[in-house]
Amino acid sequence: MATCPCSAIPWTTLGLDLLAAFGLAFYGIAVGLLFCGVDRVLVARMQSRIGPPVRQPFRDALKLLAKQDLVPANAVSAVFRFAPVAALAAAVSLLFYLPLGGIGAPVFAGRDDAILVLYLLLVPGLAMVVGGFASGSPYASIGAQREMVTMVSYELPLATVILTFAWKLSLLGVEHPFSLSELAAHPVWTTSGPLGIAGAILLLGVMLVVTPGELGRIPFDSPEAETELAGGLLVEYSGRSLALFELAMAVKTVAMCGLMVALFWPGDISSLICWAHPVSRLADFAWFALKSGILMFFGVSLLRAGMARLRITDIVRVYWKWLGAAALLGLALIALDAHLRLG
Amino acid sequence: MSKTTPVYQTALGPTHPAFKEPIHLTFDITGEKVLKADFAPGQAHRGVEWMGMRRNPIQILYLAERICGICGITHALAFSRACEQIAGIVVPPRAHYIRSICCELERIHSHLLWAGVAAHELGFDSLFYLTWKARERVLDLMEDITGNRIHYAIIQIGGVRRDLDADRIAAIREACGFYESIFGELARCLLDDASIRLRCRDVGVLTAAEALSLSAVGPTARASGVPSDVRADHPYAAYTEIPVDPILPTVRGEGIHGDVYDRIIVRVHEIAQSVQIVRTCLDNLPAGPVLAQPKIAVLLGQLKRAKGEALGMHEAPRGEVAHYVRLDGAEAPASWKVKASSYSNYLSWVPMLVNEQVADIPIIAASIDPCISCTDRVSWTAPGGSGGTLTKEELTRRSVARTREIQAALAAARKEA
Incomplete structure (x- = not known):
């Protein structure tokens, strides 16, 4: 007697996963927009301005979502419309693989591979490139070319950082060294000597400088470059599609900061202070968001307020030469430290 | 570059976020490199000279001020200097000094405005806000002295319309002190910043020979090592008694590159020079009247009877401005022609832009401090x-x-x- 294939599907787990997925999507968008608002206020204060209210990005997103979506006559319409959806979907799915404080293991625990996260981090950028080329504007084409070059550039230091951490875990005999939960469970600070800590500080610096490149912010915003390309990649986007791209970037901000927290600043606040169970969960969640926000301040707001936009050639040089060298030096220091400690 | 690399024609403008005023720049580019550059002005023509030739010279003064939204003194002063030469009006010494003080205060505000715009073109918005915040002080001062932030209406043919009293003189000295106190920080932010140096050094080079052959003026020419300055070459107002040394990029002890960075050096140091000139003017401010002829009806009669032609020149913040005026013994001038500083500097764009990156177009275009509304004279x-x-x-x-x-x-x- 043939059994119904449906009965093989674990409905309860699937339901919970779906719930978690929707919850995380809303969480990512809300915290991402909140981060954008906080970033705008922080930058404004550094520029001796008052800045918009913190809720301004929410209003902007709502307004854009309600607006008409214009597709240029010479754009490849289907690709042009699909790109923002792909960007947001990839950005949201990033969150499923990250250990976000408070909710314990990532939603897709056991499959939370750092290499997969690296790939997913690329997808919103790739979607913007595809959308830029599909929009049929020379400004967008130049922007798309620059975005590709930028992605290729920051990938080297970023991958070096991830590989260093995974290699370190493999030395410690961890079974899945690329698992982000394992990375978070074995913070580099507690397992290294002074040399390793120096290396990790260097790698943290590298990650902070990679962040604005990932998120298309000054000084690495040459693909959008308002005063040169009038918005570059996004020049033809409007209405809902533009809103989706902005939401994708907001969620990616959360994911990027979450990745940095997992690598460099893991640990729950409930392990330090004793609270009742539900409160401690919430406190951990808030603590995670606070840590992400602090890293965002250094990776996004501070750099954005303190620098001019770099040319694309300078971006390549900065990422490959300086940050690549810094990341490799960090790797060497951590390797040397591990060698000395573990023999 | 291989021969198969495609060449694209692209344009910036007539409206583009990099330009605060309409101008059309066209480029042949391959990849990120500019092969050929050209420009098409004429998008902001308002027929100001045509309007002027239907008005009497005193009315024209206020019209002339409105040629530019930034240099309120520049065009009014150049125009009245031309009229004064034709009608043989002798400007009282005190008025000469007040004119120079206002010119230099205007230069401070214009250069700070430019520095902010340049920082914005580079994506350095913090610097843009901070320089504009510093600029507010001189705008407030101008409002105190003249009644207006811009379009000061202080120049009159034969002098100035308002005298400086003791309170105003003290206010100017205070503002000078303020700019002297922030100068070090300003120079550090604009000249010592690594990202600005990276973006501006050896970018948009104009050699001295090119500057001379294209008749560049003002800071654009001086940054290329051409020491031209109307204040030094053809002294007028108080500059006859207060010598002005043209500022060259060598002021920082570096060689002359003729690039965007040198243009920043020249403008930043001209702010300090202007403060110094204002101080010298205040120290030597002569007593006496500020108008050759306080009765406007009499002055107008004098101008109506005047016959002849003259060229009124002035070193505007952007460089030499010249007004050609011909009076024929009638109410309105027979001819009025304005040559704005940017008109002389536009052509410098072409050698500056060729072989540069697309990313550098905005800052190079901004580096000559183009004033498009000043320049556009004929379009249809x-x-x-x-x-x-x-x-x-x-x-x-x-x-x-x-x-x-x-x-x-x-x-x-x-x-x-």
Whole structure:
């Protein structure tokens, strides 16, 4: 007697996963927009301005979502419309693989591979490139070319950082060294000597400088470059599609900061202070968001307020030469430290 | 570059976020490199000279001020200098000094405005906000002295319209102190910043030979090592008694590169120089009247009787400005021609932009501090939306045709009679 294939599907787990997925999507968008608002206020204060209210990005997103979506006559319409959806979907799915404080293991625990996260981090950028080329504007084409070059550039230091951490875990005999939960469970600070800590500080610096490149912010915003390309990649986007791209970037901000927290600043606040169970969960969640926000301040707001936009050639040089060298030096220091400690 | 690399024609403008005013730049680019650059002005023409030639010289003063939204003194001063030469009006010494003080305060505000715009072009918005915050002080001071932030209406033919009292003099000294106190920080932010140096050094180079052959003026020429400055070459106002040394990029002890960075050096150090000139003017401010002829009706009568032509020159913040005026013993001038500083500097764009990156176009374009509304003098729109800028030949051809038309009409009328 043939059994119904449906009965093989674990409905309860699937339901919970779906719930978690929707919850995380809303969480990512809300915290991402909140981060954008906080970033705008922080930058404004550094520029001796008052800045918009913190809720301004929410209003902007709502307004854009309600607006008409214009597709240029010479754009490849289907690709042009699909790109923002792909960007947001990839950005949201990033969150499923990250250990976000408070909710314990990532939603897709056991499959939370750092290499997969690296790939997913690329997808919103790739979607913007595809959308830029599909929009049929020379400004967008130049922007798309620059975005590709930028992605290729920051990938080297970023991958070096991830590989260093995974290699370190493999030395410690961890079974899945690329698992982000394992990375978070074995913070580099507690397992290294002074040399390793120096290396990790260097790698943290590298990650902070990679962040604005990932998120298309000054000084690495040459693909959008308002005063040169009038918005570059996004020049033809409007209405809902533009809103989706902005939401994708907001969620990616959360994911990027979450990745940095997992690598460099893991640990729950409930392990330090004793609270009742539900409160401690919430406190951990808030603590995670606070840590992400602090890293965002250094990776996004501070750099954005303190620098001019770099040319694309300078971006390549900065990422490959300086940050690549810094990341490799960090790797060497951590390797040397591990060698000395573990023999 | 291989021969197969495609060459794209692309344009910046007429409206583009990099330009605060409409101008059309066209480029041949391959990849990120500019192969050829050209520009098409004429998008902001308002017919100011045409309006002026239907008004008397005192009315024109206020019109001239409105040629530019930034240099309120520049055009009014150049125009009144031309009228004063024709009518033989002798400006009292105190007025000369007040004119120079206002000119230098205007230079401070204009250079700070430019520095902010340049920082914005580079994506350095913090610097943009901070320089504009510093600029507010001199705008407030100008409002105190003249009644307005911009369009000061202080220049009058034969002097200035408002005197400086003791309180105002103290306020100017205070503002000078403020700019002296922030100068070090300003120079550090604009000149010592690594990202600005990275973006501006050896970018948009204009050699001294090119600057001379293209008749560049003002800070654009001085940054290329051409020491031209109307204040030094043809002294006027208080500059006859207060010598002005043209600022060259060597002021920082570095060689002359003629690049965007040198243009920043020149402008930043001109702010300090202007503060110094204002202080010297205040220290030596002569007593006496500020107007050669306080009664406007009498002055107007004098100008109505005057016959002749003259060129009124002034070193505006952007460089030499020249007003050609011809008075024919009538209410309105027979001719009024404005040569703005940016008109002389536009052509420098071409050698500056060729072989540079697309990313550098905005800062190079901004580096000459273009004032498009000052420069656009002749353009036309035909019914049906077509239009463009008229060449001299086309203008001559059209005016001859128009004259023939009138002659024919008059001849026909005579025949009928």
